[in-house]
Structure formats: structure tokens, C-alpha cells
Amino acid sequence: MSSKFKTFLLSDAVIKSITSSGAGVARTNEGTVIFVKNCIPGDIVDLEVFKKKKNKLHGKILRFKFLSKNRVTPKCEHFGICGGCKWQNMNYNAQLHHKDIEIKQIFKKIGNIQIKKYLPIVECKEHYGFRNKMEFSFSSKKWLTEKEISSKKKIKNRDAIGFHISGMWDKIVDINYCHLQKDYVNEIRNEIKKYCIDNNYVFFNHSKKEGFLRTLTFRTTSLGEMMLIFHFYYFDKQKIEMLLNFVRTRFKNISSLLYVINNKENDSIYDLSIFKYHGEYYIKEEIGKLSFKISPKSFFQTNLYQTSVLYNKSLEILKIKKTDIVYDLYCGLGTISQYVAQYCKIVVGIEIIDEAIQLAIESSKINGLKNIYFEKEDINNISKLDLLRKYGKPNAIILDPPRQGLTKKIIKVLLEIKSEKILYISCNPSTQARDLEILCSEYEVTLSQAIDMFPQTSHVENIVLLTNK
Ligand SMILES: C[S@@+](CC[C@H](N)C(=O)[O-])C[C@H]1O[C@@H](n2cnc3c(N)ncnc32)[C@H](O)[C@@H]1O
Incomplete structure (x- = not known):
């Protein structure tokens, strides 16, 4: 101060x-x-x-x-401490209203972008229980609530598994029940925690960087499949086998039980080998008539209810023609690519994660789509000529980058390609606005459409359509 x-x-x-x-x-x-x-x-x-x-x-x-008329009682016992659902005390219509306002303000403030038309945000019908992926951190020093501190009771065990406190990377709130995911995920997580405490497993100490149990990832699908990935800080054959054997025999509905050893500073597992303990290395999911396999390192939209809404809106906005060549950059498992391929001549999907591209190729065959080409490549290494020579000039490009947005390199290529249309999907309107400001020298931003994929939080997905000037 x-x-x-x-x-x-x-x-x-x-x-x-x-x-x-x-x-x-x-x-x-x-x-x-x-x-x-x-x-x-x-x-x-x-x-x-x-x-x-x-x-x-x-x-x-x-x-x-x-008191605002938009106040509601938060459903979650962890509201106010957990870094997750920060807007749970505001009714859903007010949440949508503020997301819409936020996007307009960002576009004005960051990029001073003139957008011809803003379509109203599309709501998510499911306000809770919509997440199909959750990552919980283990901690040997759980965050104590005011109630626990004022009770003056001696707390013998501070092991926790939960989420980070907002802005505090080393503090974890012990989650008893999270409403964003399915009930059974809460039950399984709580039983795993109890088993680990009862059997003296050492939970991770985030500031000292020591302990055995680091992170637990859950992925679920609408077909009833479930993947669990245990992230251990070091290899201990006996401890790993004992725990995973308990999980495998106790919970019969786990289709994919995996583990990874991560002794790095950061939590990312993209550069690590992931080992299969039980079941398959992937889980299966469907979007409309299309089926996909999801592997631990591949991206899949976290809200399945809104995924088809997002993809249908994208199709509607792009107005794809049967004769169109479409590039889907940052294609992940090729989900949008395969959606779009049903309505155009050719789709080219490009993605950096090898296992995602392999599964994209496999699923396009299963889905009977013959007009798709997938390339494993870092988008930043793609020169304009290589792309055009191989597949022809695109009529439309779909961009769906991670939160960091586009790099200057790929923006330069996009400016040179001069595609008739670009559909830029983003989960971070701030980086989207930054990128649009540069793209505006060659393209006009015709339309903006927000879609709520993340109720109870400030996060929002936004689609913009750019047309060549
Ligand atoms: C937001 S996801 C979009 C995936 C897909 N469009 C979907 O709807 O499921 C972003 C994807 O970009 C990929 N990615 C990140 N950096 C990349 C790069 N430099 N080159 C190619 N792909 C990249 C990630 O692996 C991830 O699959």
C-alpha cells in the first residue's frame, strides 16, 4: 500500500x-x-x-x-474462495448481458475496431454440470476457511484436492462438490482423496515443490466414457500400482486410466510421455452424426452442449458453398473440419499435436469423409506458398487459436493470402481484438457473435467474420 x-x-x-x-x-x-x-x-x-x-x-x-435485483444465492459452498465460478452470485441473464457489454468494450478499447453487426450472445441452456474436463490439484496445505480458523480446532490433516484460490498459484481450496461437472466426478474424486489420505500418500507442496500426488484430470463424454489422468511428481512403482489398482477395481466405469510423471516446474503434460494403466488411451465422443476419439493431449471443447451450437453458428455465418476450399487452422481433433467438410469441396486441417492429428485422420475415415486433408504442423512454420501450392487458394479460413491468439507470423500469411472470408473463433476477446486490429488493414470485420460456453464465469467464446476488402 x-x-x-x-x-x-x-x-x-x-x-x-x-x-x-x-x-x-x-x-x-x-x-x-x-x-x-x-x-x-x-x-x-x-x-x-x-x-x-x-x-x-x-x-x-x-x-x-x-441490493441489485440481479443478485442470486450462489449454489456452491466454495463460492467466494474458489478461483472458478466468480459470477455465481449474478442471475444468468445478467451474466449474458455483461459478457455482451464486455466484448463491445474490449473491441473498442483494444483494437478500436469498427464492427458492422453484433449479434446477441447465444445462451447456454445448461447452467451447471456442463464441463467435460476438470483438472484438480493436490495440495498438502489446504486453504483454511474463516470458519475453520475461527473454530480454533486443531486441524491435523491439511491434504486437499481442488482448485487454486484466485490469483494464488500455491493455495488450493479443498473441493467437496463442484457444480460444473457431473455428480459422479465429485464422488470419485472424494473417494480417491480419502483412499490417499488413509494410505499415507504424500500430497504436493506447491511452494516447496515436493510430494508425490500432483494433479488429477477427469474427462467425461456423453457416451458415458471417462478418462482419468494421474500426474505424479516422481516414479514410485509400488505406490502407483496400489493407487491405480484401487481406482480401476473400485470404479468400473473408467474407460481410460492413465498416468504421467511430471517433475517439471510447470503443469503442462504436452511434452511428457503418458502411460496407460487400464482401458484405452482415448475416450469416444459424438457431435451430431460425427464420432471422435479424444486422447489425453488433444483439445476438445469443454462444453459439449454448446459445441454443436458453436459449430452450427460458424457454418451459418460462413455460408459455405459446395465449391469452397476451406482451411481449418488450429484444428485440434478436426472436429470443425469434419463438420464443415460435409458442405464444401475440400477442407485442410492443421494442428501441432501429433496424437490429435492422428485421431483426426482416423475419425474422418470412420465418418466417411474423403475430402479432408490433415497436416501436423506448427502454424507459425507454414509459409503462404507451401499451403497454396499444395491445396489451392482458400475461399474461407477458420481460425481457432489458444487463448494467446495469433502470432505476427501467421497474421502476415493471412494478410498475404487475402482469403474471401475468415472466421476467427476465440475464447479470449482481448487477444482477438489485438489481432483484428492488424488484420483490419486487409479485411473488414463484418460480424461478431458471442456464444456462452462457460456459464457462472466471465469467460466467453466469440466468433467474428472477416471479409476481404
Ligand atoms: C482452441 S483449440 C481449437 C481446436 C478445435 N478447433 C476445436 O474446436 O476443438 C486450439 C488448438 O490449437 C492447437 N495449437 C496451438 N498452437 C499451435 C500451433 N503453433 N500450430 C498448430 N496448432 C496449434 C492446440 O493444440 C489446440 O488443438
Whole structure:
């Protein structure tokens, strides 16, 4: 805290908007932004403004004068501590409204992009239980709740398996029940935790970087298949076999039981070997009439309900013709590629993860699609000429990069290719806006369509259509 800053009081502050981390935003009479925890747009509060950081003020609620009509009681017992669903105290329509506003503001602020048409955000019908992938961290030092601290009871065991506290990479809240996934995932996770505690398995200490149990990933599908990946910090044959044997025999519905040894600084497993203990190396999923195999390193949309909504909207917006050549860059398992291939001449899918491309090729054969070509390649190494020579100039390009967005290299190629249309799908409107600003020299942003794939959070998926000028 700056020593020069003088605390002051502010009465009847109106909370006008909300940040992605769930803080309400008010303003002083002079217009300076004040972040206030535990409130939502529409609340009116008396505040103590206690801190100034990077020209932004931080306020503490002294009393509520008026409660927003959009307030709802959070369903989750971990709300307010867990870094997950920060918007659970706001009704779903208000969540959609604020996502729509956020996208427009980002496009104006970051890229100053003129967008001809904004279509209203598409809602997700399932507000809970929609996630098919969850990653839980083990921790030997669970975060203590205020109730636990004030009870003054001695806590003998602080082993936990759960999610990071917002902004604290080494603090884990012990999750008893998470509403974003299926009930049975909660049951299995809790039983695994009990077994590990009862059998003296050492949970990970994130600050000291020691311990055996590091992360547990669940992936489920609508066909009832389930993949579990245990991430161990080091190899211990006996401990691994004992635990995985318990899991295999106790839970009969696990189709793929895998493990990985990760003693790196970071949690990524893309550069590590993943071992199969039981079942298959993949699980099966369907989107409409198409079937896919999902392997541990391959990306699959985390909300299946909204995946076909996203893909149908993409098709509708692109208005693909039977004669079109389409490039699907960052294609993952080739899910969009195969959706689109049913309506055009050729699709070329490009993806960096080898096992994703192998499964994309396999599934396109199973799905009877003969007009698709998949290439395992780093998009950044693709020169314009190589692509065009091999497959012809595209009429449409689909881009669906990770959160970091596009690199300057690929943007340069896109500017040179001058495709009739580009459909840019993004789960991070900030990097999307940054990239659009550069692409705007050659393309016009015709339309923006947000789709809610992540209820209860500030995250949103956004599609934009670019047309060559
Ligand atoms: C957001 S996912 C999109 C996947 C797919 N479009 C879908 O809907 O399932 C982004 C994909 O880009 C891939 N990727 C990331 N960096 C890449 C790169 N430099 N070159 C090629 N693919 C990359 C990731 O492996 C991931 O499969």
C-alpha cells in the first residue's frame, strides 16, 4: 500500500459493471475506477476506499444501501474462495448481458475496431454440470476457511484436492462438490482423496515443490466414457500400482486410466510421455452424426452442449458453398473440419499435436469423409506458398487459436493470402481484438457473435467474420 494514500469514505456508490475476477466497479465523482469485492452491478454501497494501485482505487463495503435485483444465492459452498465460478452470485441473464457489454468494450478499447453487426450472445441452456474436463490439484496445505480458523480446532490433516484460490498459484481450496461437472466426478474424486489420505500418500507442496500426488484430470463424454489422468511428481512403482489398482477395481466405469510423471516446474503434460494403466488411451465422443476419439493431449471443447451450437453458428455465418476450399487452422481433433467438410469441396486441417492429428485422420475415415486433408504442423512454420501450392487458394479460413491468439507470423500469411472470408473463433476477446486490429488493414470485420460456453464465469467464446476488402 502506498504510504501517501489517504483512506476516504464514499457514500451511495453505484456498482456499474463487474470484472472478470468478480469485483464490482464503481467510480468516484471525478471518474476514477474503484474495485469493490463482493458486489455486483446494480448494488448501491457505502465504501471505505483504502488502497490505490496503478491509478485504480480499491474499496471495502461498509454497508449495502440497495441490493441489485440481479443478485442470486450462489449454489456452491466454495463460492467466494474458489478461483472458478466468480459470477455465481449474478442471475444468468445478467451474466449474458455483461459478457455482451464486455466484448463491445474490449473491441473498442483494444483494437478500436469498427464492427458492422453484433449479434446477441447465444445462451447456454445448461447452467451447471456442463464441463467435460476438470483438472484438480493436490495440495498438502489446504486453504483454511474463516470458519475453520475461527473454530480454533486443531486441524491435523491439511491434504486437499481442488482448485487454486484466485490469483494464488500455491493455495488450493479443498473441493467437496463442484457444480460444473457431473455428480459422479465429485464422488470419485472424494473417494480417491480419502483412499490417499488413509494410505499415507504424500500430497504436493506447491511452494516447496515436493510430494508425490500432483494433479488429477477427469474427462467425461456423453457416451458415458471417462478418462482419468494421474500426474505424479516422481516414479514410485509400488505406490502407483496400489493407487491405480484401487481406482480401476473400485470404479468400473473408467474407460481410460492413465498416468504421467511430471517433475517439471510447470503443469503442462504436452511434452511428457503418458502411460496407460487400464482401458484405452482415448475416450469416444459424438457431435451430431460425427464420432471422435479424444486422447489425453488433444483439445476438445469443454462444453459439449454448446459445441454443436458453436459449430452450427460458424457454418451459418460462413455460408459455405459446395465449391469452397476451406482451411481449418488450429484444428485440434478436426472436429470443425469434419463438420464443415460435409458442405464444401475440400477442407485442410492443421494442428501441432501429433496424437490429435492422428485421431483426426482416423475419425474422418470412420465418418466417411474423403475430402479432408490433415497436416501436423506448427502454424507459425507454414509459409503462404507451401499451403497454396499444395491445396489451392482458400475461399474461407477458420481460425481457432489458444487463448494467446495469433502470432505476427501467421497474421502476415493471412494478410498475404487475402482469403474471401475468415472466421476467427476465440475464447479470449482481448487477444482477438489485438489481432483484428492488424488484420483490419486487409479485411473488414463484418460480424461478431458471442456464444456462452462457460456459464457462472466471465469467460466467453466469440466468433467474428472477416471479409476481404
Ligand atoms: C482452441 S483449440 C481449437 C481446436 C478445435 N478447433 C476445436 O474446436 O476443438 C486450439 C488448438 O490449437 C492447437 N495449437 C496451438 N498452437 C499451435 C500451433 N503453433 N500450430 C498448430 N496448432 C496449434 C492446440 O493444440 C489446440 O488443438
